[in-house]
Amino acid sequence: xxxxxxxxxxxxxxxxxxxxxxxxxxxxxxxxxxxxxxxxxxxxxxxxxxxxxxxxxxxxxxxxxxxxxxxxxxxxxxxxxxxxxxxxxxxxxxxxxxxxxxxxxxxxxxxxxxxxxxxxxxxxxxxxxxxxxxxxxxxxxxxxxxxxxxxxxxxxxxxxxxxxxxxxxxxxxxxxxxxxxxxxxxxxxxxxxxxxxxxxxxxxxxxxxxxxxxxxxxxxxxxxxxxxxxxxxxxxxxxxxxxxxxxxxxxxxxxxxxxxxxxxxxxxxxxxxxxxxxxxxxxxxxxxxxxxxxxxxxxxxxxxxxxxxxx
Amino acid sequence: xxxxxxxxxxxxxxxxxxxxxxxxxxxxxxxxxxxxxxxxxxxxxxxxxxxxxxxxxxxxxxxxxxxxxxxxxxxxxxxxxxxxxxxxxxxxxxxxxxxxx
Numbered sequence: 329x330x331x332x333x334x335x336x337x338x339x340x341x342x343x344x345x346x347x348x349x350x351x352x353x354x355x356x357x358x359x360x361x362x363x364x365x366x367x368x369x370x371x372x373x374x375x376x377x378x379x380x381x382x383x384x385x386x387x388x389x390x391x392x393x394x395x396x397x398x399x400x401x402x403x404x405x406x407x408x409x410x411x412x413x414x415x416x417x418x419x420x421x422x423x424x425x426x427x428x429x430x431x432x433x434x435x436x437x438x439x440x441x442x443x444x445x446x447x448x449x450x451x452x453x454x455x456x457x458x459x460x461x462x463x464x465x466x467x468x469x470x471x472x473x474x475x476x477x478x479x480x481x482x483x484x485x486x487x488x489x490x491x492x493x494x495x496x497x498x499x500x501x502x503x504x505x506x507x508x509x510x511x512x513x514x515x516x517x518x519x520x521x522x523x524x525x526x527x528x529x530x531x532x533x534x535x536x537x538x539x540x541x542x543x544x545x546x547x548x549x550x551x552x553x554x555x556x557x558x559x560x561x562x563x564x565x566x567x568x569x570x571x572x573x574x575x576x577x578x579x580x581x582x583x584x585x586x587x588x589x590x591x592x593x594x595x596x597x598x599x600x601x602x603x604x605x606x607x608x609x610x611x612x613x614x615x616x617x618x619x620x621x622x623x624x625x626x627x628x629x630x631x632x633x634x635x636x637x638x639x
Numbered sequence: 640x641x642x643x644x645x646x647x648x649x650x651x652x653x654x655x656x657x658x659x660x661x662x663x664x665x666x667x668x669x670x671x672x673x674x675x676x677x678x679x680x681x682x683x684x685x686x687x688x689x690x691x692x693x694x695x696x697x698x699x700x701x702x703x704x705x706x707x708x709x710x711x712x713x714x715x716x717x718x719x720x721x722x723x724x725x726x727x728x729x730x731x732x733x734x735x736x737x738x739x740x
Contacts, residue, residue, distance in 0.1 A: 580660045580663070581661055581662075581664065582663075584660050584665050585674045585675070588665065588667070588674050595672075601656075602656075609658070609660055612660075
């Protein structure tokens with residue numbers, strides 16, 4: 329099915345550029361994984377909804393902190409008729425992404441958005457009349473995609489991963505949906521360990537590379553304050569569920585391939601995936617990668633300790 | 640038998656991209672959103688395919704680089720080309736290629 333056909337009544341009418349009728353004249357700034365977003369065109373209710381969610385996730389910028397130029401996110405009205413009705417009972421949430429060299433288009437459940445990269449990145453989000461207060465979900469989806477691309481510009485990436493704190497930094501346990509990221513995080517908490525996120529981390533290059541949790545998803549709520557900022561990446565661990573606990577090293581190509589599969593948004597963008605591959609290759613050069621088969625007995629920490637990944 | 644004649648030049652499918660990492664190949668099939676890893680030998684074959692080398696030259700390269708007998712190399716290369724064609728990495732040879740000779 330072509331881009332947006334599942335969501336839009338007239339995909340060919342997808343906005344070719346930013347613009348439209350704003351919902352209102354309110355706005356606010358948020359900071360997600362170190363990137364500042366400046367949202368505008370909101371009603372008072374929309375602003376309050378985003379602000380409440382941002383406050384709960386620790387995304388409101390600290391007062392008096394000067395940041396680099398924020399990425400503007402402008403919110404506009406669209407027509408209800410622009411969208412297909414979708415029965416969400418039993419529906420697994422998804423949205424369409426279409427990448428172009430100078431822009432990115434998104435279409436999802438009663439939302440459409442575009443990001444234009446030149447001359448400076450700017451985003452536009454369209455929501456149908458009547459959905460004003462339901463802005464939080466569409467906004468979070470757009471914010472994740474924006475953060476992924478801002479990271480890419482700096483040689484970084486997003487990783488679907490659980491982050492467990494060790495004395496050496498974060499152990500990022502990654503894998504596709506169902507691999508056990510949340511289970512692993514819960515086992516870590518039960519073992520008295522600290523967990524940054526059980527869902528998504530922003531990884532930035534460096535010596536050593538660093539990672540910080542990205543909110544919006546996961547089951548554990550906001551990270552503890554001590555883990556909300558960047559931490560060194562101590563290890564990359566591909567998760568497998570099993571009946572015995574075992575840790576084996578991953579060869580570089582296998583590590584890169586496995587990480588590529590769980591680096592969302594950029595891995596499906598043919599214009600940015602080559603840079604992602606370079607970033608992953610660099611990451612695996614600097615950080616050891618393993619596969620951990622873990623059981624529910626919670627004894628995987630011994631295997632990790634033997635590899636000196638804990639302690 | 641895969642049907643890749645010695646003089647044929649296998650062709651990467653247009654949506655396939657690969658990168659050599661640590662001597663192995665990370666292969667992306669963009670249309671299928673699939674990522675594969677090929678070992679050192681498979682990576683070398685794919686690398687030569689990417690350079691548009693004919694099958695005979697690929698076989699000769701493997702003989703030289705991996706110290707394997709020509710007959711074994713020929714069998715392994717043609718079988719491997721058939722496998723990666725079936726996996727969607729390269730185009731299948733045209734029906735009259737390697738057939739009724």
